Amino acid sequence: MSPAELDMAAGRVTASRRELAALVAWHQGRGVPGDPVIAGLGSAGLVDGGNIHPMLRPVVAVLSRVLVRAVVRSWRGEPSPMAEVLAGPAGVVVLPGGHEPDTPQALRWHPRPAALARVLAGVIDITAEDGPPPFDAAPRAWRSYLAAACDPADGISLVDLRWSGRPDVPVASALVVTWCERGGAGEIVPDAGDPALMACRPQHPIELWTTLTGLARGAGV
Amino acid sequence: MGTMTLLHRRDTTAARHLGSGAGEVDVDVPFGWVRSDDPGAALLVARPSGWTGPVVPSLTLARVVSAEAPTLAAYADCMVPSTLLSLGGHLVHLGSGHRPVDHLDLTIATEQWGSDLTVTARHVMRPGGGAVVATGAAADADWAELAATLLRAVRSLRVRWRPVGGAP
Numbered sequence: 001m002s003p004a005e006l007d008m009a010a011g012r013v014t015a016s017r018r019e020l021a022a023l024v025a026w027h028q029g030r031g032v033p034g035d036p037v038i039a040g041l042g043s044a045g046l047v048d049g050g051n052i053h054p055m056l057r058p059v060v061a062v063l064s065r066v067l068v069r070a071v072v073r074s075w076r077g078e079p080s081p082m083a084e085v086l087a088g089p090a091g092v093v094v095l096p097g098g099h100e101p102d103t104p105q106a107l108r109w110h111p112r113p114a115a116l117a118r119v120l121a122g123v124i125d126i127t128a129e130d131g132p133p134p135f136d137a138a139p140r141a142w143r144s145y146l147a148a149a150c151d152p153a154d155g156i157s158l159v160d161l162r163w164s165g166r167p168d169v170p171v172a173s174a175l176v177v178t179w180c181e182r183g184g185a186g187e188i189v190p191d192a193g194d195p196a197l198m199a200c201r202p203q204h205p206i207e208l209w210t211t212l213t214g215l216a217r218g219a220g221v
Numbered sequence: 222m223g224t225m226t227l228l229h230r231r232d233t234t235a236a237r238h239l240g241s242g243a244g245e246v247d248v249d250v251p252f253g254w255v256r257s258d259d260p261g262a263a264l265l266v267a268r269p270s271g272w273t274g275p276v277v278p279s280l281t282l283a284r285v286v287s288a289e290a291p292t293l294a295a296y297a298d299c300m301v302p303s304t305l306l307s308l309g310g311h312l313v314h315l316g317s318g319h320r321p322v323d324h325l326d327l328t329i330a331t332e333q334w335g336s337d338l339t340v341t342a343r344h345v346m347r348p349g350g351g352a353v354v355a356t357g358a359a360a361d362a363d364w365a366e367l368a369a370t371l372l373r374a375v376r377s378l379r380v381r382w383r384p385v386g387g388a389p
C-alpha cells in the first residue's frame with residue numbers, strides 16, 4: 001500500500017522517497033510504463049491520468065532540478081530522523097522523515113529559493129536565546145557530545161548540518177552546533193591540538209544565523 | 222545582493238524629538254547611509270547610497286504604538302508574540318537587558334513583499350510605558366555582509382526621556 005496521502009483540508013501532502021523518485025522520473029519522461037509506484041500514487045489521488053496533482057507539482061519541479069542539498073542530522077534527547085532540505089530554481093523542499101525509501105515524508109515546499117536560509121533555520125531550530133553553551137572549551141571526543149545530546153535529562157541539542165552547494169558534489173559537514181533548551185549555543189569545531197577531538201566554541205544565535213545566510217548566499221540561490 | 226564600502230565607520234548621530242515633550246532619540250547612522258527627507262510616520266529612515274542590490278537595506282526609528290507595559294517583562298510578553306504574528310517567520314534571537322536602559326532585542330528572519338529579509342530591532346522602554354524602536358533590515362543574501370553594521374547601528378539607540386509631567 002502506498003504511504004502517499006493527500007489531505008486537501010489541511011493542505012498536507014505525504015509521499016515516500018521512493019514515490020517521489022518515481023514521480024520525478026515519470027515527469028521527466030524516464031518512467032516505466034505500468035510502474036506500480038505511480039499506480040499507487042494514482043490511488044492516493046496524487047496522479048490523475050497524465051497529470052500530477054497541483055499540490056505536488058511544485059515539489060516535483062524542485063526535485064527535478066536540485067542545486068543545493070542540506071542534510072540535517074540531529075539529536076534532541078534522542079536521535080531524530082534525518083531531515084533533508086533541497087533547493088533549486090523552483091524553490092525549496094523539506095523532506096523531514098529520514099532517509100528510508102518507504103517512510104512517509106510530510107512534504108514542505110517554499111516557492112522562493114532565496115528562502116533557503118530561513119527554511120533551514122526552521123528545520124534546525126537553534127535556540128534564540130544567548131547564554132553559556134552546553135559545554136566548556138575543553139576538547140572532547142565526538143561521542144561525548146553525542147552522549148550528552150542523547151540524554152533526555154541534559155536538555156541539550158546537537159545538530160550536524162551537511163551541505164552541498166552544487167549538484168555533483170557530495171554533502172560535507174558545514175556546521176555542527178549544540179545548544180541548551182534554556183538558551184546558549186556553541187559551534188563544535190576540530191580541536192587545534194588534537195584533530196581526533198573537538199571543542200565547543202560559544203556562538204551567539206545571530207552569528208549562527210549569519211553562517212546559514214552565508215552558506216545560502218555562497219550557493220547562489 | 223548589494224555592495225558598499227566603508228560601512229563600519231560612524232557617520233553621525235541622528236537626533237530626533239519624540240514630540241509632545243516626550244524627549245529625544247539618537248542613533249548612529251552608518252557611514253555612507255543617507256537619511257530620508259520624508260520618513261513618513263517614522264522618526265528617521267536611512268539607507269545606504271549607491272546600493273546595487275534588489276533590496277535596499279534600511280535603518281528606521283519609530284515610536285511604538287502599543288498598550289502601556291509597566292515592566293520590561295510585560296513589554297516583552299506583549300511585543301514578541303505581536304511581532305511574530307504580524308511579521309511571521311523564524312525567531313533568530315530574543316534578548317533583553319537593563320543596561321544601559323531597559324531594552325528588548327529581537328532578530329527575525331521573515332518574508333515581506335516577496336523578499337526574504339533579516340530584521341533586527343532594539344526596543345528601548347520608558348519606565349511606566351512607551352517605547353522607541355530602532356530597526357535594521359536587509360535581504361538574507363546581504364545579511365552576512367551587513368550584520369555587524371546593522372547590529373551596531375540598531376544597538377546605538379539612545380533615548381532621553383523627559384520626566385512624566387515635566388516641562389515640554
